[in-house]
Every structure is written in C-alpha cells, then in structure tokens.
Amino acid sequence: GENLAVIHFRGWTPANEYQTGASIGVDVTGEPSAGSLPAKMTFYTGALEQLPRMTILENGWIGIGTTTPQDLLDINGNTIIRGDRVWFGLNSTFGDGGLAFKHQPDMGFAGLPTDVLGINSDGEFEGGVYVGCPGLRVCGTLEAECIKVMRHLGSEEGNIVAFGGSGLTLDCAAPGEGDFIAYGANGDFIAHHGHFIANEGDFRALAGNMTAFLDITSTNGNIAALSGNVTANQHVTAENGNVSALAGDVIANQNLTAENGDVTAMAGSVVANQHVIAENGDIASQNGDIMALTGTVVANQHVIAQNGNVAAQAGDVIANQNLTAENGDVTAMAGSVVANQHVIAQNGNIAAPLGNVEAGQDVQAGGNVMAGNALVAGANLDVGGDATIAGAARIGNITGDPGTHALAVGGSIIATEVKVALQDDWPDYVFRKEYRLPTLAEVKRHIEAKGHLPGMPSAREIEAAGGIELGEQQRLLTEKVEELYLHLIQLSERVEQLEKENAALREALAKQRQ
Known part of the structure; x- marks a missing residue:
C-alpha cells in the first residue's frame, strides 16, 4: 500500500x-x-x-x-521473559486468578517454590507443575523430572511410561491399550503405601523393577519385569494374565496368583511366603527356584524349574500336568508332591517327608525319592538313588484294592536280585524228628478231595486274598520240596532194601539150581 x-x-x-x-x-x-x-x-x-x-x-x-x-x-523466534510474574488477566475462577511465571515465593503464590508454572495460586505442593481443576491436557510430549499426583494418574487409551535411562525413545503414534511401561536400567514401578491395579491392561517394567508395598493386581492383563523383579509385600495377582520376570525374581510376601495365566521367572526365582498359584497356567523358572515359604505351589498346568528347585516349606506342590525340576529338587517339607502327569527331577531329589509323592504317570529322580506317607506312580518309577517311603508305594495301573500292602505294582517287576526278609520260621522244621511227614497216601487223598497240595493255598483262596505273598509262598514251596526230599529218601531206602532182598533171593535160587 x-x-x-x-x-x-x-x-x-x-x-x-x-x-x-x-x-x-x-x-x-x-x-x-x-x-x-x-x-x-x-x-x-x-x-x-x-x-x-x-x-x-x-x-x-x-x-x-x-x-x-x-x-x-x-x-516468530525465541523469547525470554524476565521478572517475577507475567499477568494475563484471565477470567479465572481461582481467587488470585490467571497464569503466572514466578521466581519469588510471595506475590499471591504462597506455598509454591521458585521456578514453577502455577495454575491456581492456592496450591500446596513442592516443586514441579501445579494444575488446578479441571486439569491439564497435553497433546504432545510432557517431560518432567517429577510428576506428583494427589489423587489419580490415568490413561484412557494409551500407556503410562517411565524412562529409567538415556537414549530411549517412545513411539507416540502407537499408544497401546492402557499399559504401564518402565524403560531403562532404572525404570521401576514403586508403590510405597498402596497398590498397583490394572483392570484391563498390563504392568510392564522393561528394564527395571516393579515394587509395591501392598498389592500388584492386574484383572485382565499381564504383570511383567523384563530385566528386573516383580515384588509385593502382600499379593501379586493376575486374574486373567501372566506374571513374569524374564531376568529377575517374582516375589510376594503373601500370595502369588495367576488365575488364568502363567507365573514365570526365566533367570530368577518365584517366591511367595504363602501360596504360588497358577489356576489355569504354568509356574516356570529357568534358572531359579520356585518356593512357597508357608503355603502351596499350585498350577493347573505345569510347574517347571529348569535349573532350580521347587519347594513348599509348609504346604503342597501341585501340578495338574507336569511337575519338573531338571537340575534341582522338588520338595514339600510338610505337604505332598502331586502331579496328574509326571513328577521329574532329572538330576535332583523328590521329597515329601510328611506327605505323599503322587504322579498320574511317571515319577523320575536322578537322586533320591522320599515320601513320608505314600509313593504313587501311575506309570514308571525311575530312581537313580535311594527311595525312602514311610507309607505305601503304588506303581503302575493297579486295578484291585492294594489294601495295606507297603508296595503295589500294576505290572511286571525285573530285578537282578530280590531279597525277602521273613518274619516266620524258615521250614527247617520239616527235618526235625518231631515233624509229622504226611504219607503219600494222605497226600493223594487230599489232592483227590481238595485239588491242591496239603498246606498250599487253593486258587480260590489266592483270588480271594488278591494274590500271593512272595515270602510266604516261597516258604511253603520250600516246605513241600523238603517234604518231597524226605519221601525220596524214604523211597530210596526202600529201594535199597528191596535190592538187597532181591540179591539174596537170586543167590539162594542159584544155589538150589546147583
């Protein structure tokens, strides 16, 4: 113009x-x-x-x-504003109203430190950014050394992320489904006096720890620490997800529960002072232990410790499928060790000093097996060391009632040697003078009347008893063999006598012919 x-x-x-x-x-x-x-x-x-x-x-x-x-x-360009306060004169509902940058603790912002951005001069907090109602909305990246939340910190559609190191990036274009994520070597989740609760999303600490002084709870998601620990002073609960620490420990001072998922510590231990429970999943630790100090270890699927131990010091160790400690021990100090399929400690021991060791299929131990009560194997029993059973042992598919027998085997037994320690006398009494040896005529009449040798059980009696007792049967067989030898000796003596008489008769006959 x-x-x-x-x-x-x-x-x-x-x-x-x-x-x-x-x-x-x-x-x-x-x-x-x-x-x-x-x-x-x-x-x-x-x-x-x-x-x-x-x-x-x-x-x-x-x-x-x-x-x-x-x-x-x-x-258009960079801007520097110097001074104690910049007043915009907004029609604010706050008493002092407006937005202010300040460097002095007075001028209507009592209680706020220097160098803050204050919205609502009546705020009472230490440092950072104070945002009064209705709140602060950031359509981008918000960076702060410390964010203090008086009530709730929420993410309706995206994630809540903690960076614990430098050089880390976040893809803001992929908000996820409402997860808690900690990145970096020091990206920890810590709840000093409260709970971690995720109703629909996951708890994930990618490089740090997840620690709660009360509970860690995920209703429909996972709880995971990729390189740190998952720790709660009370309960760790994933109702429809997994609990995992890929390089650390999973620890709960009370119960550790994954109702429809797995509990996994790939390089650490799974420890609960009370119960470790995976109602419909697995409990697994590749290089650590699985322990319940005062409760039970229970999984509806598998319990697996590849290079560690599985232990319940005051309860049971139960897996509805397999229970495996490849290079460690499986121990229930005051309860039972139970699996619907296999109980396996390939290079270790299996012990329930006060309870049962039960498997629907195989029981396998590279070391020793100890059961304070019963040992039950639905299929094979493979013990590389000693087997100590204070109660009864059940091996294989047993169709009948095993009764009170200490060992019941549903199948054949192969051994290089079997020693039976008898409680009764061995049948040396057959050779005593006072022993009455039945005559062969008596034996014949008994066989004709009963259909079996005298003193031996009949087939009906064996069937009614559910089998034969090996030691007693061996005693009876020895008795019959000794009786048979006595009859043979008597028969031999009679034959010798007859031969002498026959020789005498032949000699007399020869003299008459002369």
Missing part, C-alpha cells in the same frame, strides 16, 4: 556520513473510505540495512519477527 510517512533516526558516522540507525514507517493496508484509513506501523533497525523488527496492524495485532501477525501477539 501507499507509504504515509517514515520517521528516520539519523546521525553522523566517522566517515562523515549522515546514516539512519532506526526508522518507523506507516503504510496503508486497505481501501480508504469515509472516516477510515487502515494502516500499519513498522519499526525498523539495522546497522547496514533497515530491517522490519515489529509490526502493529490496524486491528492492533502485534508481530515480532513477522510483518503479518496472526494473533494479538505473534512472535
């Missing part, structure tokens, strides 16, 4: 030049009309060339660093 006026601020230079140092120009910006002449005012500076620095449009909009401001104050 037409230039209305220019004011030059000039002076003489050492070269005897009359030079302009600053100027103010006024230019028409629109179509003049009756009673109206739109114009703008531009302020120029520059030692060699006059450049526009600030422009004021006809509507009052001010541009700094731009000649076409788009709002009341439009600054």
Whole structure:
C-alpha cells in the first residue's frame, strides 16, 4: 500500500556520513473510505540495512519477527521473559486468578517454590507443575523430572511410561491399550503405601523393577519385569494374565496368583511366603527356584524349574500336568508332591517327608525319592538313588484294592536280585524228628478231595486274598520240596532194601539150581 510517512533516526558516522540507525514507517493496508484509513506501523533497525523488527496492524495485532501477525501477539523466534510474574488477566475462577511465571515465593503464590508454572495460586505442593481443576491436557510430549499426583494418574487409551535411562525413545503414534511401561536400567514401578491395579491392561517394567508395598493386581492383563523383579509385600495377582520376570525374581510376601495365566521367572526365582498359584497356567523358572515359604505351589498346568528347585516349606506342590525340576529338587517339607502327569527331577531329589509323592504317570529322580506317607506312580518309577517311603508305594495301573500292602505294582517287576526278609520260621522244621511227614497216601487223598497240595493255598483262596505273598509262598514251596526230599529218601531206602532182598533171593535160587 501507499507509504504515509517514515520517521528516520539519523546521525553522523566517522566517515562523515549522515546514516539512519532506526526508522518507523506507516503504510496503508486497505481501501480508504469515509472516516477510515487502515494502516500499519513498522519499526525498523539495522546497522547496514533497515530491517522490519515489529509490526502493529490496524486491528492492533502485534508481530515480532513477522510483518503479518496472526494473533494479538505473534512472535516468530525465541523469547525470554524476565521478572517475577507475567499477568494475563484471565477470567479465572481461582481467587488470585490467571497464569503466572514466578521466581519469588510471595506475590499471591504462597506455598509454591521458585521456578514453577502455577495454575491456581492456592496450591500446596513442592516443586514441579501445579494444575488446578479441571486439569491439564497435553497433546504432545510432557517431560518432567517429577510428576506428583494427589489423587489419580490415568490413561484412557494409551500407556503410562517411565524412562529409567538415556537414549530411549517412545513411539507416540502407537499408544497401546492402557499399559504401564518402565524403560531403562532404572525404570521401576514403586508403590510405597498402596497398590498397583490394572483392570484391563498390563504392568510392564522393561528394564527395571516393579515394587509395591501392598498389592500388584492386574484383572485382565499381564504383570511383567523384563530385566528386573516383580515384588509385593502382600499379593501379586493376575486374574486373567501372566506374571513374569524374564531376568529377575517374582516375589510376594503373601500370595502369588495367576488365575488364568502363567507365573514365570526365566533367570530368577518365584517366591511367595504363602501360596504360588497358577489356576489355569504354568509356574516356570529357568534358572531359579520356585518356593512357597508357608503355603502351596499350585498350577493347573505345569510347574517347571529348569535349573532350580521347587519347594513348599509348609504346604503342597501341585501340578495338574507336569511337575519338573531338571537340575534341582522338588520338595514339600510338610505337604505332598502331586502331579496328574509326571513328577521329574532329572538330576535332583523328590521329597515329601510328611506327605505323599503322587504322579498320574511317571515319577523320575536322578537322586533320591522320599515320601513320608505314600509313593504313587501311575506309570514308571525311575530312581537313580535311594527311595525312602514311610507309607505305601503304588506303581503302575493297579486295578484291585492294594489294601495295606507297603508296595503295589500294576505290572511286571525285573530285578537282578530280590531279597525277602521273613518274619516266620524258615521250614527247617520239616527235618526235625518231631515233624509229622504226611504219607503219600494222605497226600493223594487230599489232592483227590481238595485239588491242591496239603498246606498250599487253593486258587480260590489266592483270588480271594488278591494274590500271593512272595515270602510266604516261597516258604511253603520250600516246605513241600523238603517234604518231597524226605519221601525220596524214604523211597530210596526202600529201594535199597528191596535190592538187597532181591540179591539174596537170586543167590539162594542159584544155589538150589546147583
């Protein structure tokens, strides 16, 4: 538009030049009309060339660093504001109202420290950013050394992320489904006096620990520490998810429960002072122990400790499928060791000093097996060391009632040697003078009447008794063999006597013929 006026601020230079140092120009910006002449005012500076620095449009909009401001104050470039407070005069509902940057603890912001951004001067907190109701919404990245929340910290659709190291990035375009994530070597979740609760999402500490002084609870998600520990002074509960520490421990001072998922410590231990429970999943520790100090270890699927121990010091160790400690021990100090499929300690021991060791299929131990009560193996029993059973042992598919027998085997037994320690006398009594040896005629009549040898059980008696007792049967067989030898001796004596008589008769007959 037409230039209305220019004011030059000039002076003489050492070269005897009359030079302009600053100027103010006024230019028409629109179509003049009756009673109206739109114009703008531009302020120029520059030692060699006059450049526009600030422009004021006809509507009052001010541009700094731009000649076409788009709002009341439009600054194109970096800005520094110095002073104790900048007052914007907002129609605020707060008593002191408005927004302020401050450096002094007075001026209407009592209780706030220096160098803060305050919204609502009545706030009482230490440092950081105070945001009064209705709250603060950030449509980008919010960075802070400390965020203190008086009531709730929520994420309706995205994640809540803690960075515990440098050089870490977050993909803000993929908010996820409402997870708690800790990145970095020091990205820990810590609840000093309360609970961790996720109703629909996951708890994940990618490089740090997850620690709660009360409970850690996930209703429909997972609880995971990828390189740290999961620790709660009370309960760790994942109702429909997994509990896992890929490089650390999973520890609960009371109960550790995954109702429909797995409990896993890939390189650490799974420890609960009371119960470790995976109602429909697995309990697994690759390089650590699985322990319940005062309760039970229970999994509806598998309990697996590849390089550690499985132990319940005051309860049971139960797996509805397999219970495995490949290089460690399986121990229930005051309860039972039970698996619907296999109980396996390939290079260790299996022990229930006060309870049972029960498996629907195999019981396998590279070391010793100890059962304070019963030992039950539905299929094979493989023990590399000693087997100590205070009660009864059941091996294989036993169809009948094993009764009170100490060992019941549903199948064949192979051994290089079997020793039976008898409680009754061995049948040396057959060779005593007072023993009455049944005559062969008596034996014949008994066989004809009963269908079996005298003193031997009949087939009906063996069936009614559910089998034969090996030691007693061996005693009876020895008795019959000894009786048979006595009959043979008697028969031999009679034969010798008959041979003598026959020789005498032949001799007498020969003399008569002479």
